[in-house]
Amino acid sequence: MIEVPADEPPRRRRRGPEHNVVQAPQPTLTQPRYSFRPVELISRDELESIHQASLAVLKEIGIDFLHAEAKAILKDAGADVDPSTDRVRLDPSLVESLIGKAPQQFMLHSRNPERKLVIGGDHTAFCTVGSAPNSYDRDGGRRPGNHRDYQNFIRLGQSFDQIHLFGGYPVEPVDIHASVRHLDALFDMLTLSDKPIHAYSLGRERNLDAIEMVKIARGIDDETLEREPSLFTIINSSSPLRLDTPMLEGVIRMARRNQVVVLTPFTLAGAMAPVTIAGALTQQHAEALAGLMLAQTVRPGSPFVYGGFTSNVDMKSGAPAFGTPEYMKSAMIGGQLARRLGLPYRSSNTNAANSLDAQAAYESVFSLWGAIMGGANLLMHGAGWMEGGLQASFEKMALDADLLGMVAAFLRPVATEESELALEAIRDVGPGGHFFGTAHTQSRYRNAFFAPMISDWRNYESWRDAGSPSALDAANKLYKDRLAHFVAPPMQTERREALEAFVARRKAEGGAPTDF
Amino acid sequence: MIEVPADEPPRRRRRGPEHNVVQAPQPTLTQPRYSFRPVELISRDELESIHQASLAVLKEIGIDFLHAEAKAILKDAGADVDPSTDRVRLDPSLVESLIGKAPQQFMLHSRNPERKLVIGGDHTAFCTVGSAPNSYDRDGGRRPGNHRDYQNFIRLGQSFDQIHLFGGYPVEPVDIHASVRHLDALFDMLTLSDKPIHAYSLGRERNLDAIEMVKIARGIDDETLEREPSLFTIINSSSPLRLDTPMLEGVIRMARRNQVVVLTPFTLAGAMAPVTIAGALTQQHAEALAGLMLAQTVRPGSPFVYGGFTSNVDMKSGAPAFGTPEYMKSAMIGGQLARRLGLPYRSSNTNAANSLDAQAAYESVFSLWGAIMGGANLLMHGAGWMEGGLQASFEKMALDADLLGMVAAFLRPVATEESELALEAIRDVGPGGHFFGTAHTQSRYRNAFFAPMISDWRNYESWRDAGSPSALDAANKLYKDRLAHFVAPPMQTERREALEAFVARRKAEGGAPTDF
Secondary structure, eight states, rough: OEEEOOSGGGGOOOOGGGGGGGOOOOOOOOOBOOOSSSOOOOOOHHHHHHHHHHIIIIIIIIIEEEEHHHHHHHHTTTEOOTTTSSSSOOOHHHHHHHTTOOOOOEEEOSSGGGGGGEEEBBBEEEEEEBBBBBETTTTEEEEEEOOHHHHHHHHHHOOTTTTOBBOOOOOOOTTTTTTHHHHHHHHHHHHOOOOOOOOSSSSSSHHHHHHHHHHHHHHOOOOHHHSSOEEEEEEOSSSSEEEOOHHHHHHHHHTOOOOTEEEEEOEEETTOOOOHHHHHHHHHHHHHHHHHHHHHHTTOOOOOOOOOEEEEEEEOOOOEEEHHHHHHHHHHHHHHHHHHTTTTTEEEOOOOOOSSSHHHHHHHHHHHHHHHTTTSEEEEESSSEEETTTEEHHHHHHEEEHHHHHHHHHHHHOOSHHHHHHHHHHHHHOTTTOOTTHHHHHTTTHSSSSOOOOOOOOOHHHHHTTOOHHHHHHHHHHHHHHHHHHHHHHHHHHHHHHHHHHHHHHHHHSSSSSSS | OEEEEOOOOGGGGGOOOOGTSSSOOOOOOOOOBSSSSSOSSSSSHHHHHHHHHEEEEEEIEEEEEHHHHHHHHHHHHTEOTTTTSSEEOOOHHHHHTTTSSSSSSSEEOOOSSGOOEEETTOOOOOEEEOOEEEEEETEEEEEEEHHHHHHHHHHHHHHHHTTOOOSSSSSTTSSTTTTTHHHHHHHHHHHHHOSSOOOOOOSSHHHHHHHHHHHHHTTTHHHHHHHOOOOOEEOOOOOOOOOOOOHHHHHHHHHHHHHHEOOOOOEEEEBBBBBSHHHHHHHHHHHHHHHHHHHHHTTOOOEEEEEEEOOEEEEETTOOSSHHHHHHHHHHHHHHHHHHHTEEEEEOEEEEESSSSSSHHHHHHHHHHHHHHHTOOOOOEESSEEEEEEEEEHHHHHHHHHHHHHHHHHHHHOSSSSSHHHHHHHHHHHHHOTTTSSHHHHHHHHHHSOOOSSOOOOOOOHHHHHTTTOOOHHHHHHHHHHHHOOOOOOOEHHHHHHHHHHHHHHHHHHHHOOOO
């Protein structure tokens, strides 16, 4: 097999910058790990009261499963399934019997073995933004998602080592027909990037196509795929207390092949969930447990991630709000609930700002604060999310990459061995001296501190004389530089050709149904 | 005694907005408290290795005390004082004997009894920016600090309930002669505000004037003052390992009267401290212990706060950087070190940005993350700090007030009693329903969530049609609204007149020496 650089899909082949220039040097970031215990925002007893209330919801109220096969599977497992409705009630003993079967951590594989990730345990991993309907950059303004922007977001996500995997389509390429969109989008993701990927659960055919494409890209057989989880899917419940048809189809298809299910209720307090944080989390937990129940019944031990996405609405307008104090608390308690079940935890980097101003930044960092101190193992929407998810921003992706780099640097343990305590250096310098020139400083200086890509630390006069650039200016420059210097990761020719052939065949067959 | 609204000092009396309008309604915020344990970023053993290294610094290297009386006090206490230099060496047993004497928490009083604060324990309190040489607002641009801006910052700090006390002069009023600046500045602070205050340690006369003025403003005698700490002073060491004359004078004067000493080494890793975090913290801890030693020798049990201000320099320019990953880690470990000594902990809300853009916001929130998860009991520079402390910004103060409000809301415990778990509401709504209209929601809706002052949660189209306002626009509007509607808090006429008389007398005497 000959390794050649991947380029664009044949239908759009052109000579672009990725063919002509050398990839810019990047910092090598290993996957961040936690060296401290996550925050326990509420006590063990308080946590248990939420868990028990969720079990009561599942037993007494039940959940609607809009999927005949899912209901049959759960009925066989001992659930109380109402034959006249979609209502499924689950006895606490049945639910508890499945807790602990899913792994606390597992490996998520990629076509590049060096990009594989540990999901769970004390590891964390950061995704791109996913599923935004609109894209934005300052030069082009806001526009509906499209294939060109989609490809550029994939390139940008690939180029930042601070971003570990793709959490869906960064922006929806709505100019590709829905029947074949997943084929083009997955082809781009698997050729322009070599990081782990997500596949949408939007009908059985799309799940199966994604599984086949990732097998081709990795060059693996069915047995290896099932031994090595190679893609993940986000399953959102239709809160309150409902799991719809394509999502349940996704749980079944993915769990059956031992691929990763990330069950994330979108429990917006005051709208689709109770107005209280404890109430919204009770519902979140009940919905997550219902998904866990199905996935672990389909295949006990299949990889499953507990997703938390509880936020609140704006009291004035009813609009969803993000990065709020309520969001932070929910993110942290969500982590406690996930650990109660022995599951990896997913949270998100969110904000509701319309432009990349101070609000976008503070809501994002408050979100990160909640997610990271909550012990998130998988951070969705890590880079590029704006407008409550309605906008993927090129500048925000670049700025977020810097924020994620800061978080990763924060997570690196503080060394306290004797040389780090620096007694000798303090002795050498003595009272009133300066540490710039000491050997202790000189030998460590280059890598002692995090070096930001965006932050401008010049003094006021130098900064003003340089034209008073804002963080938005720096992010605009950074993302363009990255795209201008992008080189797609290498891919074996035969795998690429096999992927092309698969896409061509499935397109000829008409793609996937659009009546999901 | 008749309560009358305070107005401006007589020398500047004019009819201003504070005389004509009703004060705008404000949310009532009680002092925030921690309901969770601070993060332990390093282990107990690692913490002890820093503590022991600091004791070794004090014993083997020693600290320069540039103050004869301080040296004499320490010599009497058993310290090894070199008669030919300023070097003081402290035996670990001597240092350890004074640990635990200062209170873990105490009350900081104010002229308005309702504004008094608990410093320490599980309480936290947020200060304004302090000591900036320049002020800024978007309309007037950046300018040297002046009396007019100073007064407006005091008014603004008073107007935000999210801000609990003044951490020094928000901006330095350099247009007042240095000999009498403290008299005018303290007069303004004690009349335009009724929150607790800080006094600079810039020579004995200034400390004594501040003590007398706060006694007059509170209407208390010496005995009450010593029973009720009524002002605090920041003592910065001249790192590395040096405490200078006015600062040591401040420790002695303030501790002797049982007023609050906040000892804060400014240990910039790679410049005035070792390049490693553990080394910089070793030095910070040694310097703080030296100050503690003096204060607790002068008056055992006097209120003392452990200040942490370890950050790092920019690797490229040597400029100080703030809100970095290194800053976050140092802030959290600083809290561990303070708790090791049983002391309240001071941290700061910092950033190095030159304008109120995304960088200003993310560096600030990263700082807050470090401070709050580190368990800070006193947050200096909480509102208004820009440019690494070189600029006090009106817009930043307004924006920070919102950030501090978010932090306070985050700190409010999550209720988990049965009604909060909302089982009944979940039952009433059922699968597929909506919570907007339920009684559970309606009865809680108004106060369920934090309501921001700055954040704009409108959808993109509404926001765009409103002129695409940024957070800076909102902050500019907010601070002007607050100043336009400012009403000074009431003050007894006789106290005000006594303050005026004191200032007049001390000015007639020539104020304080300027050769400090």
